[in-house]
Amino acid sequence: MSTYKPTGWVNNTEPAIDESNLNHAEIGVEDAHDEIEDIAIGTTSVALANEANKVRFIPAATKNIIGGIKIENITDAVSGEVTSIITAPAVTEPPTAIIDLKASDNLPGVIKITFTPGDALYYDLYRDEEMVATNIKTGFFYRTDAGTWDFHLVSNNIFGGTRSIIDSGTARAIPTEPPAEITDFTASDKKALKVIVAWRDHGDAAKFDLFQDMVMVAEDIRPGYQFITPESTHIYHVQAHNFLGSTDSNEDSGTAVGLMPDAPQNFIASDDEIANVNMLFDYIIQPATYDLYRDGALAVSNINSDYDFAVLDSTNDYFVRSNNQLGTADSEINAGTALPALYPPGTVIDFAASDEGRRSLTFNFSHAIDAGRYDLFRNEALYLSDVYPGMEIDSDAGTWEFRVDAINSKGTAQSNTDSGTALPAFTSAPSAIADFTASDTLVNSVQIQYTRADQAVRHDLFRGGVAYKTDIKPGDVFQCFGGTWSFHIMAVNPLGTQNSNADDGTALAANTAPPPIVDFLASDAEIAKVIVTFSPAAGAARYDLYRDNLPVMEDIDSGYSYLTEPGTWSFHVVALNLKGYSASNTDPGTAAVPDLPPSLIGDFDATDGLTEQIIMTFTNAEGATQHDLWRDDALLIPNIQNGYSLSEVGSWTFKVVAINSIGDTPSNVNDGSSIASIEPPSYDGSLLASDNEIGQVTVTWNGVGDADYYDLYVNGSLLQGHAASGFVHTVSPGTRTYQHRAVNASGVDTPSNSNTGTSIAEVEPPIAISNFAATTCYMDEITCTWSNVPNVDYYDLYDGNGVVYSDTSSGAVVRPGPGHSDSYYVKAVNAEGASNSNSALGSTWDHGELELSTTIINNLVCGVDFPANVSIAYCAIGGGGSGASSASEVLEFDWASAGGGHAGDVSTSVFSASCGSSVLIALGIGAPGVSAPMNTGIDGGTGGDTYVDGSWIFGGAGGLKGVNGPYDSFYQGEGEYKNTCGETSQDGTLGYVPSDSYDWWGYGGEASFGDGGNGEVVNGSGSVTSGGIGAGGGGCVSATGYSAPSGAGGNGYVKLTW
Incomplete structure (x- = not known):
């Protein structure tokens, strides 16, 4: 809070404000800020700014507020100097809504607005949604002509405005002269310590003031007012007021009698x-x-x-x-x-013995005809003579069977039997309730749940540390306006009270006004009261009772007993929330005339030890029209309700007096006391929740000196009321958030820091891992893998020589170098032991090479494994082509030459293999030799293609058939050869036979990794050689009717190195 107290001002210049600024928080904010800045630097004063505002604004906007900040004026009693103080409250949100607004219904030319002020800076009054006054106070008189309107307030602060409930208000016609003379004023003479005044209201007065011996003693009262006064006799009258003047009533003597009883x-x-x-x-x-x-x-x-x-x-x-x-x-x-009786007595048929008295029993029954005495029997034995209906006796605790015998001089008649129980005496205050909860999801209502406390006679509900409802039950639902509060239960018995844990409850605000209630009923046969019943309206926050269209009781529930003098009236209820209201149907209700004084109240109780409040509870007396509260034998407050809270600090003796027109009946007396308010507990930031305990979390804290006890919460829900540091929460494995709330008699609990705690499962030796694996596909590493198992602290990896890695978490890579092989396994370890996995062989490839030239599978692709993640160089050769073939019967025939086959293509490159996958390699097969039919020639076959990791290396072409020797054939060899992966080979040699007519030529094959096949001329016998690896086969010329095949091509070749 900041305060500025100016001592003067520099000049009298006009403050920085204009007519457009009404000083509302939402209007003229910049001007208001400028004005406050002028005040701060001394160019004007608070007093001057405030007075200028009042002069310049219309009356409806006049208020002691600048820029939404309150102003307080202090006048020095001696010098008359005025000091004005600006006070900026530390507010962070709009004000709370007013929920008890009342607009009057019977005043002439005016509607009186009353409410309980809250935390707002000022209040604006609205009539039918139009603002008609600002900065009003409770008791404000709104002048108007006759009519009925809906009124509401807007509570304002610098953060905004909040609407109140709506209330209908009615004004009578504007009077044209002062109030008419009152000639029927009366003051009572036969009431203890009070005088009741009455008169007929002519409807032309806005208020009435009461005078005692010409001195005003009460202001703004209504007919029937009860004036509390000591035993005395005085002259009384009332003075009626309206805006045109005032008129005095007649006078009447009134006497308040003393409390000392007269004789009947x-x-x-x-x-x-x-x-x-x-x-x-x-x-x-x-x-x-x-x-x-x-x-x-x-x-x-x-x-x-x-x-x-x-x-x-x-x-x-x-x-x-x-x-x-x-x-x-x-x-x-x-x-x-x-x-004397003439006949035996009648029989009692409604005998009843009580079951709820503490070391006491009460017996009730109706009189039997002509019975002169009643004797009480317990378990068939005479227990007590001369009993009477309603008799209460002291008793030991226990349960028995009872009856009464009706007796006269002519005989005896036995009643029915009934079991009666006397409960044990109270031995202590009620036990603590630790499971209290308040709901968070209901609209304009909160439901409470709890387990009843042992030895409690009743349970009272507190909201925000203040008494809210009395004698509640588990599961009760209470209508209320939207909001969040801290609730708790107070369990009560004659030996003391005990508070439950506190719990926050939230009522969600309704979005629409409540619908009308259509089944409202008012009773017609009750003595001195009318009982009203109705079904709840959806979204209602409160129900108010009206009698003849005037409000008589706020916040009632269905089943409410309205105590009243005898008579018949029209009743209805109004259901309301912050969105609006709706009136129920009306129903006439009648209170019957009592013929006895009120019944005796025997359960009156006044609480002890609460903060600045004493709560009065009692059961309404039968036949009572009202209950007055007395303190130390003096009338304190007339006409209280059960659950009335007296906001004072001290200790006194109390009773209630039940009243009707026949007489007044005092209750039992009870001492009640209250204590001064105390601050809520200090903040405790020391809470710690343990981790990694088996099946539990231990919660500890240091505590604070001003707390009475602590309620412990887990994940926002109550775990243990009245908990102590070191609390052990037995719980399944998992992580949770813990917090305590420190509680004392302030009624407000203080949350601690929050802290997470983790529990773990009970530990056993780990189960064995069954899917351990080690790689065999790398040259420089072995990767070991497995699936983790529960409840393991760490893993150790072993090979044949012992531990390779210790305290690993999941998987490991071993780097033993190329050419290593060993058996590996993993050991899972915790505090209870260890278990070994299956073993697996792990190895690395050594440097090496691989030649593929003879592993042939019908020229099909096959998979070959290699070390992974390294570069593999290869040289690949396609299959060699076969030589051509020519054949003739005689050497002179034209088919006299055959070419040798070509070598396959050569390719050199690199590739990389992946672990667990094969490289696809195919070796090209050399073309087989061919045989030409006699007197013909055919070309040699083409060699097969070689395949390595996506690349094709083509086979060599076959030799060509010829007719005229070298002139018609392709030259195939004679010293030329392919690059063959670094090897040098020889082409096949030429087979040559000269002739007189034509020469015969059998050419050799082209060389590759192997030598080319030699060409041959076969005359009658012999054969042609095939090509070596990747080389072409030799050509073949057959003569004299002998046919031999040409030389086959050599198979393809792949050489790999790493």
């Missing part, structure tokens, strides 16, 4: 009833209960007038004693006679 008057005990004496008396003015005495001894406690006292035929002296906390008073003594 007009006591009469009857003389003419069989086995019964009827007691009649007048109730006193003071709150009191009444006890009946017979012959000076207590006979029956807590009776009402017209009480029937069952008694055997006799005459006795009776009186009634009035009681309250200040004393007692006795009626006159009166003799009463019970006449």
Whole structure:
């Protein structure tokens, strides 16, 4: 928070602001900033700026705000000097919505706007969505002519505005003269410590003020107002006001009587009833209960007038004693006679024994005809004589069977039996609730869940550290406006209270107004009350009860009992949320006239030890029209509801007094106390959650000195209420986030730091790995692989000599150098032991070479393995072509020459193989030799192609047939040869036979990696040689009718080195 306190100003220049700036947070922000800057540097003052604003703006915009920041003016009492202070609150978001806006419905020419101010800087008033006033305060009177409108507020701060609920307001006609004279004003004379004033409202006054002996003692009251005052008599009147003037009523004397009880008057005990004496008396003015005495001894406690006292035929002296906390008073003594019975008594058929009293039992039953006495039997044995309906007795804890016998001088009649239980006495405050949760997903409502605390008589719900609902049950759903709060449960018994863990609950805001309720009902037969029922409306945040179109109770639930004086009215409920409201159907409801004082309240309780609040709880008295709260025998607050919270600090004695037109009945008394507020616990940033514990996480923290206990949460959900540092969370393997909330009596818990913790599974020796593998395809490394198994701390890799690598995680590469081979395996290790995998041979290739020339499979492609990831050089040769063939019967025939075959092509290159895949290699086959039919010639065949890793090396062509020797044939050899992978070979030699007519020529084949085949002229016998590796075969000329084949080509060749 920053504060600037100027002492003066430099000049009186006009502040930096203009008529367009209404000083709203959303309008004129820049001008407002300029104005504040002028204030800060002293060119103007806060006071001057503020006064200038008020002069220059229309009245609706007048407020002590500059730039959305509040202004406080302080006037020195001696000098009159005014100091203005700018205070900038540390706000970070728009203000909360107003949810208790009320617009009046019965005032002349005005509608009164009331609400509980929140955290806003100022409030704007809207009528039917149009702004009509700004910077209003609660109690604001909006002047208008007659009509009905919807009103809402917008709460503003520098971050924006927030709409309130909507409430309908009605104004009567604008008065034309001051209020009419009131001539029927009355002040009561027979109420303890209060005076009730009443008059008829003429409808022309905006407010009424109460005067006591000409001194105003209460402002803005309505007829029926209850003025609390000590025992006294004074003269009272009211003064009616409107905007045209005021008018005094007539005067009336009013008396507040003291609390000391008077004696009951007009006591009469009857003389003419069989086995019964009827007691009649007048109730006193003071709150009191009444006890009946017979012959000076207590006979029956807590009776009402017209009480029937069952008694055997006799005459006795009776009186009634009035009681309250200040004393007692006795009626006159009166003799009463019970006449003898003529017949045996009737039978009691509705006998009931209680089951919920702590070391006590209560018995209820209806009177039997002509019964003069009732005896109580327990387990068939006489237990107590002279019992009466409603009698409560002390008892040990236990369960028994009970009955009553109705008795007179003519006989006895047994009632039905009933089991009764007296519970053990309380031994301690209730146990702590550790599983409380509040929902986060419901629209305009929150549902709570918890397990009931042991020895608790009730459970109360707190929201944001303040009492919210009393006597709740698990699974209850509470309507509320959208928002998030911290909730907790307080378990209560006579020995103390115990708070549950806290849990944040969220109500989601509705997007539309609630639909109308169509099944609203108001009861017609209840004494001094009307019970209303209805079905819930979707999205409703609250239900308000209206009587004759005027609001009488906020935030009710279906089944609510509206306590009231006798009469008949028209009722309805309004369902509302921040989007709007809807009214239900109307239904007439009637409260019947009571004929007895209210019943006795025996469960009144006032809490102890809460922060700045004392909560009053009780069960409504039957027949009561209201309940007044008394403190230390003085009337404190009239007409409270069950769950009323008194916001004071101290310790007192309390009771409630139930009231109706017949009399006032005080409850039991109970001490209540509260303590001053304390700060929420300090922040604890020390929380740690363990890792790697088997099946658990241990959570520790240092704690803070101002915490009463800690609630521990896991992943945002409550794990343990009232947890201690060192808490062990037994849990399945996994990682979770932990945080505690420090709790004390402030009602606000403080979250700690969060920390993740990990639990692991119980450790056993690892299972054996079954898919260990080692590579054999690299020259410089062996890669070992396997699939990891659970619960392993590390892996060790072994070969035949021991550990190769230690503490590896998954897979390993060994580099033993070329030409290495060994058996490998891996060992999985944890704290409980180790297990060996299967073994696998791993090896590396050595440097080497490979020649493929004779491994031939029908000239098909086959796969060959090589070391991976290294360059492999090769020289490849295609298959040689075969020589040509010529044949004739005589040497003179024309077919006299045959060419030798060509060598296959040669290719040199490199390739690289991959581990686990084969290189495809095919060797080209040499062309087979050919034989020409007689007197013909044929060409030699073409050699097969060689294939290496995607490359083709073609085979050599066959030799050509010839007719005229060298003139018709291609020259094939004679010293020429192919490059043959570094080898030198010889071409085949020429076979030559001269002749007189023609020479015969058999040419040799072309050389390659091997020698070329020799050419031949075969005359009668002989053969031709084939080519060596990759070389061509020799040509063949056959004569004199002898046919021999030509020389075949040599097979292809591949040489690889690495």
